[in-house]
Amino acid sequence: MNEAGQADFHAELAALPAVELARALIGCHLLYQGVGGRIVETEAYERDDPASHSFPGPTPRNGPMFGPPLSAYVYFCYGVHWCFNVTAGPEGHGAAVLVRALEPLAGLETMVLRRKTARAENLCSGPGKLAQALGIDKSCNGASLQAPPFSLLPGGEPALHLSGPRIGISKAQDFPWRFGLGGSRFLSRPFAS
DNA sequence: TAACCGATTAGCT
DNA sequence: GCTAATCGGTTAA
Numbered sequence: 254m255n256e257a258g259q260a261d262f263h264a265e266l267a268a269l270p271a272v273e274l275a276r277a278l279i280g281c282h283l284l285y286q287g288v289g290g291r292i293v294e295t296e297a298y299e300r301d302d303p304a305s306h307s308f309p310g311p312t313p314r315n316g317p318m319f320g321p322p323l324s325a326y327v328y329f330c331y332g333v334h335w336c337f338n339v340t341a342g343p344e345g346h347g348a349a350v351l352v353r354a355l356e357p358l359a360g361l362e363t364m365v366l367r368r369k370t371a372r373a374e375n376l377c378s379g380p381g382k383l384a385q386a387l388g389i390d391k392s393c394n395g396a397s398l399q400a401p402p403f404s405l406l407p408g409g410e411p412a413l414h415l416s417g418p419r420i421g422i423s424k425a426q427d428f429p430w431r432f433g434l435g436g437s438r439f440l441s442r443p444f445a446s
Numbered sequence: 447t448a449a450c451c452g453a454t455t456a457g458c459t
Numbered sequence: 460g461c462t463a464a465t466c467g468g469t470t471a472a
Contacts, residue, residue, distance in 0.1 A: 296453070304453070306468095314468055331454050332465030338453085349452055379452050421453050441454095 254407065262407050263399045265434075267322040271297040271341035273349035274322075276416075276432050278339065278350060282407035283398075285387040288360030290377065291408055293434040294441055295355040296419045298338070300346055307347035317395045319347045323405070327384070327394040330438035336382030338406075339388050340399060345410040353380050353420070353431075356439040379441040383432075411435065 269277055275297035283289045287443070291420040298305035306328065312435040317326035320344035326349050330336050354417075355377035359365055364386040366377045377383040384390070410412045413435025418426055420442060431442050 297452075306453080309469085312468075328453085331452060332467075336453060353453085379454070391465055409456050419453070423452085 259406070260399075263323055263405065265403075266408060267342050269341065271350055272430055274339065275350040275430065278352070278416060278434050279414060279434050280411040281361065282358070282404070282406040282408050284354065284359055284406075285356065285389055285393070286360075287337040288363050288387050289355060290358035291406075291434075292354075293356050293437040293439050295432050296351040296353060297341075297348070297432075298351065299348050299430075302348075302428070303420065304422040304426075304428075305348070308351070311347070315347070319345050321397070323398045325389070325396045325403070327391055328387060329391065330381070335384040335390050336380040337384050337387075337393075351380060352383060354378050354433075354437075354439055354441045355383055356434075356437060357368045357386070359374040363429040371375045371424045374438050376440045378439050383443075395442050400403060417444045 274406045275295040278292050278295050281292050300307050307318045311319045317324055319343045323338050326338040330341050338351050341348040357376045368376050368386050372438050376386045411434045415433040415435050416429050417430045417431050
């Protein structure tokens with residue numbers, strides 16, 4: 254795809270609310286410093302969503318959620334892990350999409366070194382694992398995903414979209430805002446049939 | 447300044 | 460299936 258096509262693609266994504274962006278990102282390719290793969294699992298977090306970090310309003314931590322869309326929102330969780338989100342529009346709205354799992358395609362050797370495992374299904378099958386495999390940490394927070402060191406590219410339209418309740422939250426558990434690629438071996442957890 | 451919580455994972459039973 | 464590890468952000472004082 255040429256540069257103009259990529260700009261159009263980014264503009265289309267930036268215009269979507271979080272839930273639709275979460276669905277649209279399934280099948281797209283995400284790279285950081287040339288390392289990454291195909292997005293197979295996401296979750297949407299809206300502004301008026303009790304489970305969202307933006308729910309209480311802007312804070313120093315959730316700042317990127319209130320910034321421009323298609324930026325990185327990276328936060329530290331459970332004292333151990335970094336989690337990577339794509340901010341959703343419109344600018345200032347306070348919504349984001351958590352990228353929970355990738356199908357590893359580029360920079361496999363680097364991921365294996367960082368994750369200390371050679372099992373492909375265990376490299377990026379969870380938000381903490383994915384950030385570790387790609388080398389994402391707080392230094393990426395707020396960075397645009399439309400320019401290096403990030404790449405966000407369209408993939409083929411997935412054959413089968415899955416959806417279901419989000420994982421690991423204690424509020425708004427009935428919102429079916431987790432999305433996945435049907436049949437993928439690289440999901441963090443299976444979807445209920 | 448201190449207490450509490452969490453969009454998780456790895457390792458063990 | 461169960462649980463320890465581990466620490467920044469948020470809230471209350």
